[in-house]
Amino acid sequence: MPEPVISATGLTKHYGDLVAVDGIDIEVAPGESFGLLGPNGAGKSTTMRMVGAVSTRTAGELRVLGLDPDTHGPEIRARLGVVPQEDNLDTELRVRDNLIVYGRYFGIPRAVCAQRADELLTFAQLEEKAKVKVDDLSGGMKRRLTIARALVNDPLVLMLDEPTTGLDPQARHVLWDRLFRLKERGTTLVLTTHYMDEAEQLCDRLVVVDHGRIMAEGSPAELIRQYSSREVVELRFGASRNESAAEQIAGLGDRIEILPDRVLVYAADGEAVLEQVSRLGLHPTTSLVRRSSLEDVFLRLTGRSLIE
Amino acid sequence: MSATDVVSPAAASAIEAARRPRRFGALYVAEHQIRAMRAYGWTIVIGGVGSPLVYLLGIGLGLAAFLDAPVADGPDGPVRYLVFVAPALLATAATTVPTEEFTYTVMAGFKWRRIFWGMNASPLAPHQIVGGLVLAAMARMLFTAVAYAGLMLAFGAVGRPWAAAVLPFVGVLGGLAFGLPLLAFSASLKDDAGQFAAVQRFVFTPMFLFSGTFYPLDTLPQWLAWIGWISPLWHASELGRWVSYGAPMSGATIAAHLGILAGMTAAGWVLARRTFVARMRG
Numbered sequence: 001m002p003e004p005v006i007s008a009t010g011l012t013k014h015y016g017d018l019v020a021v022d023g024i025d026i027e028v029a030p031g032e033s034f035g036l037l038g039p040n041g042a043g044k045s046t047t048m049r050m051v052g053a054v055s056t057r058t059a060g061e062l063r064v065l066g067l068d069p070d071t072h073g074p075e076i077r078a079r080l081g082v083v084p085q086e087d088n089l090d091t092e093l094r095v096r097d098n099l100i101v102y103g104r105y106f107g108i109p110r111a112v113c114a115q116r117a118d119e120l121l122t123f124a125q126l127e128e129k130a131k132v133k134v135d136d137l138s139g140g141m142k143r144r145l146t147i148a149r150a151l152v153n154d155p156l157v158l159m160l161d162e163p164t165t166g167l168d169p170q171a172r173h174v175l176w177d178r179l180f181r182l183k184e185r186g187t188t189l190v191l192t193t194h195y196m197d198e199a200e201q202l203c204d205r206l207v208v209v210d211h212g213r214i215m216a217e218g219s220p221a222e223l224i225r226q227y228s229s230r231e232v233v234e235l236r237f238g239a240s241r242n243e244s245a246a247e248q249i250a251g252l253g254d255r256i257e258i259l260p261d262r263v264l265v266y267a268a269d270g271e272a273v274l275e276q277v278s279r280l281g282l283h284p285t286t287s288l289v290r291r292s293s294l295e296d297v298f299l300r301l302t303g304r305s306l307i308e
Numbered sequence: 309m310s311a312t313d314v315v316s317p318a319a320a321s322a323i324e325a326a327r328r329p330r331r332f333g334a335l336y337v338a339e340h341q342i343r344a345m346r347a348y349g350w351t352i353v354i355g356g357v358g359s360p361l362v363y364l365l366g367i368g369l370g371l372a373a374f375l376d377a378p379v380a381d382g383p384d385g386p387v388r389y390l391v392f393v394a395p396a397l398l399a400t401a402a403t404t405v406p407t408e409e410f411t412y413t414v415m416a417g418f419k420w421r422r423i424f425w426g427m428n429a430s431p432l433a434p435h436q437i438v439g440g441l442v443l444a445a446m447a448r449m450l451f452t453a454v455a456y457a458g459l460m461l462a463f464g465a466v467g468r469p470w471a472a473a474v475l476p477f478v479g480v481l482g483g484l485a486f487g488l489p490l491l492a493f494s495a496s497l498k499d500d501a502g503q504f505a506a507v508q509r510f511v512f513t514p515m516f517l518f519s520g521t522f523y524p525l526d527t528l529p530q531w532l533a534w535i536g537w538i539s540p541l542w543h544a545s546e547l548g549r550w551v552s553y554g555a556p557m558s559g560a561t562i563a564a565h566l567g568i569l570a571g572m573t574a575a576g577w578v579l580a581r582r583t584f585v586a587r588m589r590g
């Protein structure tokens with residue numbers, strides 16, 4: 001097996017009394033797409049910053065590219081590409097100049113920076129915007145530019161902290177498509193998200209994180225298989241009737257989850273459950289059978305929804 | 309890690325890739341900062357040339373013509389008022405640069421434009437970011453001080469012509485002694501709730517007025533003169549006078565002026581560096 005690009009054991013970060021990351025173990029192989037899925041405050045960004053060698057760990061072992069961030073921060077960062085949760089492009093420079101200036105931080109000669117900037121603008125589908133001030137870009141374009149910037153040093157690992165949060169569906173799909181391309185080229189991707197569809201689309205393997213701890217680990221399909229049923233029936237009886245209806249259908253399917261606005265019945269065969277429900281004389285205002293998702297895995301593991 | 313350790317190809321490539329940034333990182337930051345200064349390049353040029361013109365004209369043609377009593381002596385008797393004031397004005401001009409470059413620029417880097425966080429994720433280390441900021445500000449101070457010295461020469465405001473070549477460095481030293489502690493202070497702020505305006509009003513302006521800029525410091529009563537003694541501007545002005553027209557000064561006094569300026573610069577550097585590291589590696 002090749003040496004992992006990232007390996008962490010018991011990785012821990014305290015901010016005063018607050019335990020932001022509480023002893024997590026992760027290992028990422030070269031070429032893998034690895035995700036950290038978790039709700040707000042789970043410790044995803046903190047983990048990313050420790051791996052990115054910009055935040056000193058409180059405890060645990062951490063190796064990135066085989067090196068210790070405490071002693072080899074510049075070395076690690078020299079071969080990492082980082083897309084932070086909050087954009088930090090230089091809004092006073094033009095789009096292309098942002099790439100060039102950033103490339104210089106890596107000691108890349110100016111002429112090489114300029115050439116890479118043009119290639120990356122093409123990759124990010126921003127050629128037409130080369131001369132535009134960053135402030136005039138849309139949110140999705142800024143995100144693409146940040147990704148392009150993160151690639152300026154031809155990184156071994158690309159770290160993306162919530163790459164599509166706040167983007168509209170169209171912009172997200174454009175971005176996913178770019179990330180797919182990188183994945184196909186063999187770039188190792190490490191990303192955090194609280195969108196299950198994003199995790200399902202992009203991650204070969206992921207960990208579900210909550211309160212700084214890993215709750216489960218596996219491929220999206222494995223996690224769904226392990227922690228959920230194949231299908232889910234969503235039933236809405238109206239907020240006041242959900243509880244009582246849930247009592248009546250207890251025993252249907254593998255498991256029932258009562259949410260404020262709906263009741264979820266987990267079962268291998270959703271249609272069969274629906275039939276049983278109507279046989280019981282219950283008439284939900286709306287009903288829907290869908291495939292299980294990571295959202296359901298998360299609900300099962302933490303008793304909470306991923307997006308609050 | 310020593311060269312004899314066996315490292316993976318990935319680690320080897322990382323070690324290679326970090327060579328240049330480890331060595332030249334501060335220069336890359338300075339490069340970016342100077343590029344950013346171009347956005348307000350005209351302000352720098354007009355301020356750098358216009359402000360000395362106004363002061364030298366105003367004082368040389370106006371105030372100095374009106375003052376009869378000599379305020380200070382050189383080695384060969386009294387010196388003209390303009391000659392006395394000019395080195396202090398040059399030092400003031402250099403000291404003004406950090407009130408912009410080490411305040412708003414720092415808040416912008418951490419908070420408004422967030423570009424320091426971008427630098428931070430690259431191979432650059434926090435102390436290199438500090439170094440780059442200082443280099444860029446020094447470049448601007450040097451430009452301002454050289455412009456000043458050139459105009460002083462044109463106005464006959466230097467005692468000895470060769471002094472015009474040395475004065476800019478005295479100015480930059482004064483600017484650093486005032487600027488680096490200010491940089492440390494600015495880097496410790498999470499927000500600008502008027503602190504920078506307060507620095508301007510309650511630190512810079514009193515320093516400018518009570519540092520023996522326009523009259524010898526010993527004119528002031530003791531209870532005000534202390535402002536001059538702790539003021540980098542006074543120490544730089546006195547050094548400038550010694551350089552410009554050979555203001556009488558013992559070797560010990562010169563050494564004290566230099567030592568205090570160097571000490572403030574060094575202390576500011578250590579504090580600024582520590583503040584940046586704490587903030588960027590937390």
Ligand SMILES: Nc1ncnc2c1ncn2[C@@H]1O[C@H](COP(=O)(O)OP(=O)(O)OP(=O)(O)O)[C@@H](O)[C@H]1O
Pocket residue numbers: 015018019020038039040041042043044045046047085194590
């Ligand atoms: N610099 C800091 N100082 C103090 N506390 C911090 C700091 N950074 C993060 N925290 C705290 O650590 C915890 C984990 O934060 P983190 O940003 O890692 O979460 P996250 O999973 O990225 O959340 P989100 O989805 O909202 O981005 C939170 O409680 C947060 O308030």
Ligand SMILES: [Mg+2]
Pocket residue numbers: 044045046085161
């Ligand atoms: Mg986060």
